[in-house]
Amino acid sequence: MGERADVWQGTLALMVLKTLQALGPLHGYGIARRIEQTSGDLLAVNYGTLYPALLKLEQEGYISSEWGTSDNNRKAKYYKLTRAGRKQLDKEAREWEQTTEILARFLAPGKESA
């Protein structure tokens, strides 16, 4: 169970970084909604788990945060990608692509004995 959480944490971090890259500075709620929308119905996101992940990314220096005002005039904490975060995103994205590619080859029907 711990291991699955780690995988989830890892992918969650990647999703957060990607979201911030795509949409620019955003608050936690916005990030959560965006991840949920992007994944469609496939992923039931527990918004609460997002905040420790954001904190971790901030501690590692991949994102930074500051308080700002939302569209409908509400105070919210906005997160944005740092330079290190951008690099990290490229790196992790590449790794994921590689991983999925390899897995895809494995799972493609009838080709494993070639």
Added chain:
Amino acid sequence: MRGLRALLFRLGGLFRKRRREQELTAEIDSHLQMHIEDNLRAGMNAAEARREALMKLGGVEQAKENYRDRRGLPVLETLFQDIRFGARMLGKNPGFTAVAILTLALGIGVNTVVFSVVNALMLRPLPVERPNELAFLENEHNGPSQSFPNYKDLRDSNHTFAGLVGYRMAPMELETNAGANRIWGYLVTGNYFDVLGVRPALGRFFNQSEDLSPGQSPFAVLSYSAWQSLFGADGGIVGKTIRINRFSYTVLGVAPPDFHGTELLYWPEVWVPMMMEPQIETGRPWLDNRNTWNTWVIGRLKPNVSPAQAVADLNSIAAGLARQFPSENEGLRFRLAKPGLIGNLIGGPAKSFALGVLALAALVLLAACTNLASMFTARTTDRQREIAIRLAIGAGRGRVVRQVLTETVMLSLAGGGAGYMLASFLSQALSRLRAPMDFPVQYDVNPDWRVFLFAIAGSLVAAGLFGSAPAWRASKADPNVVLRGGSTSWGRSRLAFRDILVVVQVALCFVLVSASLLSLRGLQQALQMNLGFEPQRVSTTAFELGLAGYSEERGRAFQQRALAAIQSMPGVESAAYSNSLPLSIDQSHTGVFPADKAELRPSDRIGVAFYQVSPGFFATLETKLLSGRDFNWHDDTKSPQVAIVNVAFAKRVLHSENVVGKRFRGGVQGPFAEVVGVVEDGKYGSLTESQQPVVFWSILQSYNSTTTLEVRSSLPATQMVAEIRRAIAGLDLELPLYGTGSLEQMLGFAFFPTRAAAIALSAFGMLAIMLAATGVHGLVTYAVSRRTHEIGIRMALGARPVQVLRLVLGKTTALLVFGSVIGLILTLAAGQVMASIVYQAQPRDPVVMMSVWAAISLLGLFSSWSPTRRAMRVDPIVALRYE
């Protein structure tokens, strides 16, 4: 490195909590509001919108808690919590805390003091380069010294040492502006500083090429403390000339402050090249004498050479020396010892002494831990309600155990800290303590980081010992039972556990009290022992005429003039002089042969101690003359050589006790000496030696420039000593006196180990008694308080006081007896350890054993007195209403 950055941030998260908490609340709040607004827009009603938002978030508090775990370091945070809580619990019960800390401070303090001595003697390396390569050369059969020619042969023909240095302690007269000072210095071979690898604090050291031919190297190196105290830390001292024994030396440099030579107990004030031996030890040159064993030798092993290889190498050289010089070197064999304590001469006994005392000190700590374990178990019992509540509202058992352990570790570190301070205070006092004798016995037992680590380790071990039981018990607490208000299900076993602790305590107490009584008895025996002379009312002083420039002829005249002057003083009953005194540090040995051997073979040589004494010596010291006569003033160089021997000599050399008129080979004035008197046996080298054969020569027949005066007088020693000083000054104002005082004072050296043991072990014994008394008291008090109700019922039903007494004390008595039996067995089993610390330890000494039994019984009686009385006075009505 991202991990490190995150860790730093998390450490930062431990601080400024309030602001971070506010921020978190605000963030979650805004998140919820935004979500609710969206939901409202999507057409939900207000309640629904809120509910959905909360569900998606997964609960506000849960989200916050997860966030907090990530923000700080949960491990540290719980630790801080535990510490805060522990401090509060300990603060709530200051009496308990104080007693616990005091107990630990004494237990750990005692161990730390003893350990700092062990550290100084055995663990701390010498302040030289790669000290573990150094080894002290020692003869398998006859002690630690080598002859100088042998040293040179060893140095030049070995293949296993990178260098061999020779050194010797010698008294010197150092002249400064303030006058002549009698100091001790080292004569050392030229390679000394290079081989040891010491760097000067000032100037330079001498080297091999500056120590080649006798009398040609007038150089001196000062110790840091001599430079400070005798030369006022003169920055321009290098190159200046100083006078030692009326001969000029150029100061080359000053040694670093922490370097005191290679002997831990004998610190030199000055180093002089070995080739100056004839100038330093005036009139006694021995650099070319293969039969004068005066040089101590330390070698530095070559890299990758094992001690065994080195010994084999040395012994093959020794075999060659034995072939070449059989009369001096027959049977010469070497072994290596750790440098610092003159090989095994002091090292062996000192080490077993220190380790034996350390073992007993560990028992004191164990007893202290037993006490604390018992106290803590009782306290945990009192706290079972609190613990049960914490378990009931969801604390993990691990968490509860951690809380209890945190408290014990806090206590023991506090106790350890206090103990360490106590210990450093005591060992600093110990380092300043100097035995009152003319010898540079100095040592440094000041605590260093090893001692500090030891104290911490001791505290943690103690915490483990006394904390594990209550922690284990806490983890077993069953909230169901406790909170229902019932007495706990673990009551029975807890009592049994405390019983075991009391038995352990009593047993330890028995061992420690036996040890202290044995040591006191040893001291008493030592003080009452027949020394072969009567030290009371004897004052002594000493001077060295050779160093002061007296020739033999003038020296003889001076000795007799001094004696005459003292004999004529009022209050003097008798007086005499000699080269040395029994049980002083300066002991001389020679070899004698039975008269019937025609050829002198080394194997027939019998080693004996000798003294050169004037007429009246035995009368002054009140040594009993058993047969024959004392020396008289005609036993001089013109008459045939005479000797007075002790009984052991008569038996060993002449195989009879009736030896007056018999002859043996030895002495300085001809092949034979005739025995003219026999005196009683005594103690000469140490109190613990077996009977030594001793010969006394007439000092008129064999001059010695080292002179000790003995004066028996009815006047107080201080007054007598002043009179003696005045009398000698009247004859030679400049002659430095040393070793001046009462003979009993001088014997401090011989009695020092016994005294030290008695003091240390008495302290241990007292501590053990205190600990055992509190332990027993606690047990009985606890038992009475738990059984008040039962006692009340019994009394209401008509139990007589005796029966109540039996109820209360029966078990305690059984435990005391049981503990004492175990203690007795342990004491008897530990006889070997006792023998290493206590002079003539007889663990089977029935007087001691009976006294210990008595002490333990009294202890039991006293410590259970007040609770027992309380039990006897239980008022049945009050007790039964107590429910």
